[in-house]
Amino acid sequence: MDNERPVLYRAITCNFCHRSEIAFAAKGIEIETIDIDLVRRPEWYGAKASGGSVPLLEWNGHEIHPSTVINEFVEENWPEPALFPDDPFERAAARSWIEWFNDGPCPAYERRLMNVRPERDEMLNDALVGALEEMEAKLTARGYESGYWHGDRLGVVDATTAPMFVRFAGLWHFHGFDIPADLGRVRSWRDALLADPHVRNTSPDEDTLLAAYEGYRKVLTRAAEAGIEVPVAKGD
Numbered sequence: 001m002d003n004e005r006p007v008l009y010r011a012i013t014c015n016f017c018h019r020s021e022i023a024f025a026a027k028g029i030e031i032e033t034i035d036i037d038l039v040r041r042p043e044w045y046g047a048k049a050s051g052g053s054v055p056l057l058e059w060n061g062h063e064i065h066p067s068t069v070i071n072e073f074v075e076e077n078w079p080e081p082a083l084f085p086d087d088p089f090e091r092a093a094a095r096s097w098i099e100w101f102n103d104g105p106c107p108a109y110e111r112r113l114m115n116v117r118p119e120r121d122e123m124l125n126d127a128l129v130g131a132l133e134e135m136e137a138k139l140t141a142r143g144y145e146s147g148y149w150h151g152d153r154l155g156v157v158d159a160t161t162a163p164m165f166v167r168f169a170g171l172w173h174f175h176g177f178d179i180p181a182d183l184g185r186v187r188s189w190r191d192a193l194l195a196d197p198h199v200r201n202t203s204p205d206e207d208t209l210l211a212a213y214e215g216y217r218k219v220l221t222r223a224a225e226a227g228i229e230v231p232v233a234k235g236d
């Protein structure tokens, strides 16, 4: 029981789930993943501690969520190699960055990606570009030039952000959106993260990912036609 394999309930479209998959991969911990259909969510899953949302980590009789807590737990339980910086100020900076990311770029990209109402395209595009411009400014303020957010290997801020960059494949496929060329630091960070072996080894196959988004977008289109607003991101 004590050494059972951690189980991560996830959806491949979900960037939050991927953050924890990357954290486990970086620690060299093998996990079992169980895919949850968020449109036809099984009743038994709705009864779990997360209230039916993914990710949820189940291990040795415990249920742990949300993704930020899972990744803090992974760090505490398997300290090596460290995902958080050693320096307490840098650790605080990492946590601040993750909070900012969860309120800014993350919902901005999710809204843009999942939008099925063309009249909102421009507004959502502008919001996403604005969030990425802020990211460029924050990277500049950190003195970032290229590579990882902190140090010379993947850390928790990278694990948190990489899943968004992986899912930019959907932004390109459905909307022809790419990171503006003048945001050089954001582009460098994306390139470094997409090349990282832990990110690559945990990323869904692109065609499978796009097909899954296509399925969700069909559901959202039917809902929009019926005049139903479906929340797609934090704050909706």
Ligand SMILES: N[C@@H](CCC(=O)N[C@@H](CS)C(=O)NCC(=O)O)C(=O)O
Binding pocket: 011, 013, 014, 015, 016, 038, 051, 052, 053, 054, 055, 065, 066, 067, 068
């Ligand atoms: N704050 C949560 C967010 C998780 C979240 O939004 N998950 C979405 C999928 S990407 C979900 O499960 N949505 C369905 C629901 O909440 O019922 C975390 O960081 O884990």
